[in-house]
Amino acid sequence: MNFELEERLVQRKAQQLYRHRVILDSPQKPEAIVDGHPCLMFCSNDYLGLADHPDIRAAFQKASDVYGVGSGASALINGHSRAHRQLEEELAEYTGRPRVLLFSTGYMANLGTISALLNPGDALFQDRLNHASLLDAGRLSGARFQRYQHLDMENLEQRLKKNKARRTLVATDGVFSMDGDKAPLKELITLTRQYQAGLMVDDAHAFGCVGKGGRGSLNENGLSVDEVPILMATLGKAFGTAGAFVAGSEALIENLIQFARSYIYTTAMPPAIAEASRASLKIVEREDWRRDKLTANIRYFRRNCESLGIPLTASESAIQPIHVGSIEKVLRVSKQLLDLGVLVTPIRPPTVPAGSSRLRVTLSTAHTREHIDRLIDALQSIVWPKPEQAA
Numbered sequence: 001m002n003f004e005l006e007e008r009l010v011q012r013k014a015q016q017l018y019r020h021r022v023i024l025d026s027p028q029k030p031e032a033i034v035d036g037h038p039c040l041m042f043c044s045n046d047y048l049g050l051a052d053h054p055d056i057r058a059a060f061q062k063a064s065d066v067y068g069v070g071s072g073a074s075a076l077i078n079g080h081s082r083a084h085r086q087l088e089e090e091l092a093e094y095t096g097r098p099r100v101l102l103f104s105t106g107y108m109a110n111l112g113t114i115s116a117l118l119n120p121g122d123a124l125f126q127d128r129l130n131h132a133s134l135l136d137a138g139r140l141s142g143a144r145f146q147r148y149q150h151l152d153m154e155n156l157e158q159r160l161k162k163n164k165a166r167r168t169l170v171a172t173d174g175v176f177s178m179d180g181d182k183a184p185l186k187e188l189i190t191l192t193r194q195y196q197a198g199l200m201v202d203d204a205h206a207f208g209c210v211g212k213g214g215r216g217s218l219n220e221n222g223l224s225v226d227e228v229p230i231l232m233a234t235l236g237k238a239f240g241t242a243g244a245f246v247a248g249s250e251a252l253i254e255n256l257i258q259f260a261r262s263y264i265y266t267t268a269m270p271p272a273i274a275e276a277s278r279a280s281l282k283i284v285e286r287e288d289w290r291r292d293k294l295t296a297n298i299r300y301f302r303r304n305c306e307s308l309g310i311p312l313t314a315s316e317s318a319i320q321p322i323h324v325g326s327i328e329k330v331l332r333v334s335k336q337l338l339d340l341g342v343l344v345t346p347i348r349p350p351t352v353p354a355g356s357s358r359l360r361v362t363l364s365t366a367h368t369r370e371h372i373d374r375l376i377d378a379l380q381s382i383v384w385p386k387p388e389q390a391a
């Protein structure tokens with residue numbers, strides 16, 4: 001056997017692309033214990049501060065007393081519990097869609113959905129900066145697969161014009177995971193209608209955070225199931241639990257139950273996770289103050305960065321990337337932040353395109369003004385010269 005295991009690692013290190021995992025000894029909260037040291041975290045996707053919420057923990061504990069821990073089998077064998085069914089029904093009602101199907105992870109939801117709907121000979125168009133799971137799903141489906149320029153509807157239309165496939169799907173992140181900017185949903189709907197294509201929105205980063213009661217990007221834009229037939233969202237980010245779901249028509253969901261291999265051939269999520277997600281859904285829907293505080297935190301962070309000359313992008317979401325450029329620089333800056341007790345994981349290729357390495361700062365309802373001040377102080381002290389020094 002010669003897989004060049006050692007050589008590949010040496011090369012990965014030489015390219016400064018080697019990944020390490022930090023170890024947490026605390027819940028997912030701004031003030032955490034990272035690699036044995038107290039640390040302030042600005043890279044979690046726990047946008048609403050729910051990952052350690054007492055009601056959600058209690059629901060999880062109680063459900064494990066009722067159902068035990070493991071679900072025991074795939075959903076089509078006997079792993080589909082009352083808890084799963086109730087969460088599906090509640091998410092359908094919440095999203096205003098006929099039906100919902102739970103998946104164990106968002107990665108699997110995207111893989112299963114796209115590969116169930118498309119076959120070789122069909123066509124798939126994706127934003128160039130879509131999440132890796134959507135891109136991988138495209139590859140797995142065997143469909144003819146094109147990536148259009150980020151947010152560029154003219155570029156998409158040129159491609160759709162030339163497309164002759166019988167079945168065509170356009171897939172996009174609602175809020176882009178590494179950039180925090182939003183897909184032009186209204187324009188996407190116009191184009192998909194004009195060219196008779198399906199539309200799928202992965203709302204992992206907006207679900208819980210925007211729209212009435214946290215219903216996400218589609219609700220924020222008043223979009224119906226006819227306009228966006230396939231909605232996917234995750235429960236491991238703003239919802240603070242784990243797993244994901246697809247919401248759409250009765251026929252779509254039945255097709256996924258029959259044909260989505262990442263649904264069929266995997267153990268169902270633990271029922272206690274489903275119960276915890278039901279508890280989370282109640283909080284997400286009811287507690288507008290969490291979204292209001294998140295929005296206030298985002299504004300506060302941006303206002304302060306702007307006045308100090310720390311370069312931001314146009315993102316309005318909880319994802320606030322600071323572009324650094326080279327791999328070397330992002331590693332250095334991230335290390336310097338960590339030395340100051342602030343964790344912002346560096347984001348490098350291939351997660352983002354070459355030359356666009358960045359600090360992906362994420363904000364949460366759980367951050368206080370004081371936390372954000374500490375981040376800004378740290379950023380200011382090491383990354384960018386103070387405005388009076390810049391020239």
Ligand SMILES: *Cc1c(COP(=O)(O)O)cnc(C)c1O
Pocket residue numbers: 104105106107108110131133173177202204205234235236243244
């Ligand atoms: C995180 C994420 C996923 C994957 O979800 P998991 O539940 O973490 O597997 C899919 N799409 C987007 C846009 C994401 O950010």
